[in-house]
Amino acid sequence: MEKIINDTKTVEKESLEDFFDLKIVAGKDKTQPKLVKREQEDISVDCIVLMEDFPDFKAKDGSFNIDLLGNPMYQYVVRACPSYPNCLKYDHEKESLLGKIKPFLAEGEYTLVLFADTPLITKNTILNILDYVKTKGLNVCKLTRGWVFKTEYIKRVDDIYSPSVYYFQEEDFMMATSYSNLSIISDILKNRIITYHMNNGVHFKAPDTVYIEANVSIGQGSEIGEFVSLVGATEIGEYAKVLCRSSVKNAKILNGAIVDGARIDGGIIMENAKVKSGAKLLEYTAVKECAVVLEDTIISNAIIGEHSVVGRNTIINYLTLEKNSVIGNNCQINGTEQFPVLLHESVNIGDRVKIAEKVVIDAGLSVKADEIIQNSIKRQGNNG
Numbered sequence: 001m002e003k004i005i006n007d008t009k010t011v012e013k014e015s016l017e018d019f020f021d022l023k024i025v026a027g028k029d030k031t032q033p034k035l036v037k038r039e040q041e042d043i044s045v046d047c048i049v050l051m052e053d054f055p056d057f058k059a060k061d062g063s064f065n066i067d068l069l070g071n072p073m074y075q076y077v078v079r080a081c082p083s084y085p086n087c088l089k090y091d092h093e094k095e096s097l098l099g100k101i102k103p104f105l106a107e108g109e110y111t112l113v114l115f116a117d118t119p120l121i122t123k124n125t126i127l128n129i130l131d132y133v134k135t136k137g138l139n140v141c142k143l144t145r146g147w148v149f150k151t152e153y154i155k156r157v158d159d160i161y162s163p164s165v166y167y168f169q170e171e172d173f174m175m176a177t178s179y180s181n182l183s184i185i186s187d188i189l190k191n192r193i194i195t196y197h198m199n200n201g202v203h204f205k206a207p208d209t210v211y212i213e214a215n216v217s218i219g220q221g222s223e224i225g226e227f228v229s230l231v232g233a234t235e236i237g238e239y240a241k242v243l244c245r246s247s248v249k250n251a252k253i254l255n256g257a258i259v260d261g262a263r264i265d266g267g268i269i270m271e272n273a274k275v276k277s278g279a280k281l282l283e284y285t286a287v288k289e290c291a292v293v294l295e296d297t298i299i300s301n302a303i304i305g306e307h308s309v310v311g312r313n314t315i316i317n318y319l320t321l322e323k324n325s326v327i328g329n330n331c332q333i334n335g336t337e338q339f340p341v342l343l344h345e346s347v348n349i350g351d352r353v354k355i356a357e358k359v360v361i362d363a364g365l366s367v368k369a370d371e372i373i374q375n376s377i378k379r380q381g382n383n384g
Contacts, residue, residue: 045082048112048114102154110149113148118146118174140160171188212229216232216236219240221238234252249265255272270291272289274292319340
């Protein structure tokens with residue numbers, strides 16, 4: 001998504017999102033971005049983001065790349081820019097500001113220079129600053145951390161004299177120069193995310209106990225319980241519940257689904273399905289409409305069909321379970337990628353059953369408790 005040329009990063013259009021101001025809006029069908037837009041006649045502005053590495057972080061890839069609620073820190077500044085910026089590595093002790101930016105000046109009326117260490121900056125603040133600069137007719141506007149230049153002016157000067165600093169939304173310009181600063185910024189950012197979602201009809205039962213990242217989307221009417229972790233590109237639909245001590249990462253929880261103290265790592269929980277406490281659903285797993293996965297079960301690479309039930313403390317790998325079926329407690333289903341297990345609809349598997357790879361069980365059949373199934377079970381007359 002990003003191209004690096006020498007010490008310059010240019011960010012392609014599709015990698016950018018307007019996040020804070022804030023982007024996620026719950027619609028009837030799915031979550032959609034809410035973009036901050038400028039009219040055609042507004043200021044023409046080119047943007048530069050200077051990425052300075054602060055040694056106190058001792059970060060291998062530069063402090064500007066440190067993860068902050070699911071994104072590299074500099075990306076929050078990139079997203080606040082009203083046009084797609086050049087991202088330049090910068091060392092203020094070895095390089096002059098003008099010497100660094102002049103090769104990248106373009107034809108916009110103004111040039112905005114921001115620093116990657118101010119991840120609280122919002123597009124709304126930037127647009128207000130640009131409107132102020134234009135209204136006042138300023139050639140140079142020094143920000144708490146950054147600059148706005150009239151491009152024609154800055155192209156022809158060799159030095160920047162010390163103008164007064166213009167102060168706008170000072171919280172937005174809080175610098176992340178150490179892990180101590182970053183911790184404060186992270187708390188502010190998390191509170192902004194939660195406040196945004198609450199304003200859109202999401203109920204956080206104990207907001208201070210929730211960890212939520214920047215790319216999570218939540219639909220209206222949903223409930224988030226205590227000590228919940230929501231990570232990555234997680235999408236939660238409308239009127240869903242993610243309850244106490246649940247952990248959801250890069251997963252989809254659709255409308256009306258309930259995750260009650262479970263770990264969901266990838267995959268999808270479909271409408272009105274339930275996953276109970278202690279269960280772990282790993283990648284490439286789908287729990288279909290109105291299905292139930294009970295406590296302490298582990299499932300990976302599986303499809304659990306509509307209105308089906310999987311019992312407690314069961315281990316499942318590489319399974320297709322069709323609708324209206326039941327798998328009992330303490331079972332082991334050991335399919336493989338090459339030879340998955342297939343259980344047709346309305347199958348009933350008793351407790352403590354073990355099923356080997358490649359097994360197929362026809363619709364409507366039952367397996368008694370404690371059986372070990374190594375061969376397919378077909379209805380009489382079914383030679384398929």
